[in-house]
Amino acid sequence: MTSRITCFLSAAMAAVLACAPLPASAAKIRIVTTLTDLADFSRAVGGNQVEVFSLATGIEDTHGVPMKPSFIPLLNRADLLVSVGFGCEHAFLPALIEASKNPRIQAGRQGYVDCSPGIAPLSVPKSTDHSEGDVHPYGNPHYMLDPVLAKVAVGHICDALEAQAPEHAAEFRANRDAYFAKLDAKISEWRELAKPLKGLAFISYHEEWDYFAERFGMKVFGTIELKPGIDPTPRHIEQVISGMKAEHVPIVVREPQFPEKVPKLIAQQTGATLVKLPIMPGGVPHTDTYIEMMDFILHTLVATQTKAG
Amino acid sequence: MSLRFSVMSRWFIALGLCAVVAQGQETNQADKVSQQLRQMQERFEQQQREMRESFERMLREQQAQIEALKRQIAGLPTNAPVVATTTNAAPSGVATADEMKELKGRVDSVIEAQKKVKPSEFNPSIGLVGETIFSYRSQGSNDTGSDRPGGFDVNQRSVELNVAAAVDPFAKGYAVVNASADSATGEATLGVEEVALQTTSLPWNLELKAGRFFGEFGRLGYIHDHELPFVNRPLVLANYIGGESRTDGLQVNWLLPTAHYVSLTLGLGDQFGGDVAPNNPGSSRLFSEVNYFGRASTYFDLTPNWQFETGLSGLINPRTSDRGGVFVQPNGVSTMTEKERRLAGLDFKLSYIPLRNNQFQSLVWGTEVLYSDGSYLVDPDGTPASGDEFMHDVGSFGLYTYLTYKWHRQWSAGTLYEWMQSAQNSSDVTSAYSAYLTWAISHWNQLRLQYTHTDHEADSGLRPDDAIYLQWAWIIGAHSHGWQQR
Numbered sequence: 001m002t003s004r005i006t007c008f009l010s011a012a013m014a015a016v017l018a019c020a021p022l023p024a025s026a027a028k029i030r031i032v033t034t035l036t037d038l039a040d041f042s043r044a045v046g047g048n049q050v051e052v053f054s055l056a057t058g059i060e061d062t063h064g065v066p067m068k069p070s071f072i073p074l075l076n077r078a079d080l081l082v083s084v085g086f087g088c089e090h091a092f093l094p095a096l097i098e099a100s101k102n103p104r105i106q107a108g109r110q111g112y113v114d115c116s117p118g119i120a121p122l123s124v125p126k127s128t129d130h131s132e133g134d135v136h137p138y139g140n141p142h143y144m145l146d147p148v149l150a151k152v153a154v155g156h157i158c159d160a161l162e163a164q165a166p167e168h169a170a171e172f173r174a175n176r177d178a179y180f181a182k183l184d185a186k187i188s189e190w191r192e193l194a195k196p197l198k199g200l201a202f203i204s205y206h207e208e209w210d211y212f213a214e215r216f217g218m219k220v221f222g223t224i225e226l227k228p229g230i231d232p233t234p235r236h237i238e239q240v241i242s243g244m245k246a247e248h249v250p251i252v253v254r255e256p257q258f259p260e261k262v263p264k265l266i267a268q269q270t271g272a273t274l275v276k277l278p279i280m281p282g283g284v285p286h287t288d289t290y291i292e293m294m295d296f297i298l299h300t301l302v303a304t305q306t307k308a309g
Numbered sequence: 310m311s312l313r314f315s316v317m318s319r320w321f322i323a324l325g326l327c328a329v330v331a332q333g334q335e336t337n338q339a340d341k342v343s344q345q346l347r348q349m350q351e352r353f354e355q356q357q358r359e360m361r362e363s364f365e366r367m368l369r370e371q372q373a374q375i376e377a378l379k380r381q382i383a384g385l386p387t388n389a390p391v392v393a394t395t396t397n398a399a400p401s402g403v404a405t406a407d408e409m410k411e412l413k414g415r416v417d418s419v420i421e422a423q424k425k426v427k428p429s430e431f432n433p434s435i436g437l438v439g440e441t442i443f444s445y446r447s448q449g450s451n452d453t454g455s456d457r458p459g460g461f462d463v464n465q466r467s468v469e470l471n472v473a474a475a476v477d478p479f480a481k482g483y484a485v486v487n488a489s490a491d492s493a494t495g496e497a498t499l500g501v502e503e504v505a506l507q508t509t510s511l512p513w514n515l516e517l518k519a520g521r522f523f524g525e526f527g528r529l530g531y532i533h534d535h536e537l538p539f540v541n542r543p544l545v546l547a548n549y550i551g552g553e554s555r556t557d558g559l560q561v562n563w564l565l566p567t568a569h570y571v572s573l574t575l576g577l578g579d580q581f582g583g584d585v586a587p588n589n590p591g592s593s594r595l596f597s598e599v600n601y602f603g604r605a606s607t608y609f610d611l612t613p614n615w616q617f618e619t620g621l622s623g624l625i626n627p628r629t630s631d632r633g634g635v636f637v638q639p640n641g642v643s644t645m646t647e648k649e650r651r652l653a654g655l656d657f658k659l660s661y662i663p664l665r666n667n668q669f670q671s672l673v674w675g676t677e678v679l680y681s682d683g684s685y686l687v688d689p690d691g692t693p694a695s696g697d698e699f700m701h702d703v704g705s706f707g708l709y710t711y712l713t714y715k716w717h718r719q720w721s722a723g724t725l726y727e728w729m730q731s732a733q734n735s736s737d738v739t740s741a742y743s744a745y746l747t748w749a750i751s752h753w754n755q756l757r758l759q760y761t762h763t764d765h766e767a768d769s770g771l772r773p774d775d776a777i778y779l780q781w782a783w784i785i786g787a788h789s790h791g792w793q794q795r
Contacts, residue, residue, distance in 0.1 A: 057613065059665040066662050067792070068616060069570040069608035076514060076564060099792035101564050103510040120375060130753055130785070230751055231718050259669055 029164055032071075032078040032105075034089045035062060036281040037144050038115065040290045041154045042082060044179040046161055049168050055096075058282020061257040062142070062208075063134075063229070067092050075100035078111065080160055084153075085116025088141035113160040115153035119143050122210045133227025145279065146211035147187050147294055154179060186291055190216070190298050196305055197298075202251035203240060203266070205258040208279050212297075221249045224262055232262060244270040250308045251275060251301070256283045273304045378412055433474030434787035440467040440535045443779040452772040453763070456492045459774075465490040465497065467534055471787070480508050485533070502533075502555065502583070514566055519559040524581060525574040525604040526622045528656040528677050530554035535782040538673070538713050538723065539745050540759045545707030545729045549652055549681045551582025556600065575603045581624060597627040600650070613664055619657040626650035636733045639768055642691045645733055648700065649684035669718050676710040681732040705730035722746045731769075738766045753784040 121139025449459035505520030523531035558578025606620030713723035
């Protein structure tokens, strides 16, 4: 019996030792981001001084990244945790932060980077009652799809990095400004590209596109979801179809994390074009960076509009 | 006589006059008070009106301010700097970086002011869970061993009030108060299921929890009833643990500082199991009479979509006196009393949770095997201290395994198999199989239909039983049991 216990304890010790900390990059700032766009920005600003990991891979729902225990060691060792804010990650982030046992990244601490301050939120609900669905009390959190507002997030990441490693502040600022210049050039290009989209109405599965539509002059006709987080009822689908027909809405946007069945049905019934658009980098192939993703979204919409119209 | 009468009459008249005057004064005072009250009420109502008007005016102004600022921002050229840190020079007629900074500062202050009146900002967060079970069982309670009657039954199983908030920068506190209906009287009994303090910033990856809480043992032992994947707590958890893994004590959790997830928990408590009384509630309690428990768990990403989580758990109570009371044996005469409690468990969960549409599709296979090794004092004639008592160890196994498939955000179905030797008598075997269908109307409103067939060993005196359950669970307000109950 004693030898069995000894064997068991030896095996347990071996297992623990096998899991020993990875050597690596002690000098680098460890950043964990909730979403892939924030990871892209962190790499752009942090350059060689950072090691970045995103909890989402790009194809998930921004509100429903699966809570994997494998995230916990990453969060435990993180110097910075970068989040979208406005309650975007409320379904998974608070529990992960609690389990991380990392005081540096607890809400309100220096390592907790909320990118939403400075953004004027759209669709701030009058009531947070659940009869309105899974509403975000602080307003719509999908501002990252507006490239002008995304710059606010880049600014916050830069500020957090400067606070974390003041000795590299000049490098971070230079990286940020270089990224702003690149993004500004792209924003001008996207504005020009999006001119034919002005006034074009569309529906989407979830209310992800309010900021995007406002930036590029499009109109969000409605959502396939009955309310945020609530699946459509047959009656709601009928109303969406009849409304789209009456208003000649030509585009149905489906985000990758939602099933195709209902958007496809609505597109077939109304004669609209169904397009699958990513909501963060990596959502569809060849959209590994934020700029590539925005390129994809705008080119797809313009191509759809040209074809339809 | 007449003089006396006259004097008395005068006294009576004088007294009467005094009374009239006094009454008049009281009436005047009452009128005054009433008038003052009216004035106070009017003043209060006026102040209320003014405050409401002022608040509404402030809100309107803030809203107008936001709209105006939004229009200004929207009217800027494409590459106009949004953050103050942008260094591009502004063309004439366009806001400079400093002006933008000022504008944004004003917008931010308005937004922050609005945030403060959101109900979600209340501290602490409060939520309520209601859970009702409608059932029909083919056998009566005498033949099923259940505390619920056979035939048609409505069981208001829980009304769970959850309260949680940060205590200070170093700890959070939470409480779960539950009321459930008594099967005999129908009266709701209020009980504290959990009330604990949990540290949030201990060094070395440590976390301490103290109070009354669900101790870490196994996989579903510390899950609240309404969050189980099926209607009822598995038989083996009910029999070996005593319901939920509730304990009054403390536990320390250590997240190993490694690149791979390994979590270790150790704890102690003066009871373990929600349905049993504390151990040895006498005048003093030895450390050997306390329950010691622990769990080691780890996790593997098999692929991005397939996950495997496993854990080992243990519990020992070196000395118990009458936990669970005296167990009368099927012969109706001899008895057994637990004197030492040992429990070990192995659990695993294999999950397919596709990253892309995890809200709409998943497959979970969960299994937990428990081994109970209790020492009992056996009294063959049922007469205490008659000299024929002897100690007897009973080793028993029990398990449950379930498979749940979700094919729609609202719909999932599964099957559950249970097998268990009684912790007091390993030859007394109970097995059960169930099928369940869950309709999650929304995240906060869920219906579950379940069929369960239970078989008992013939010697147990219990009879095979078929049951149909309809569970309706709903949530209002905030609700989260955190990482442990993910």
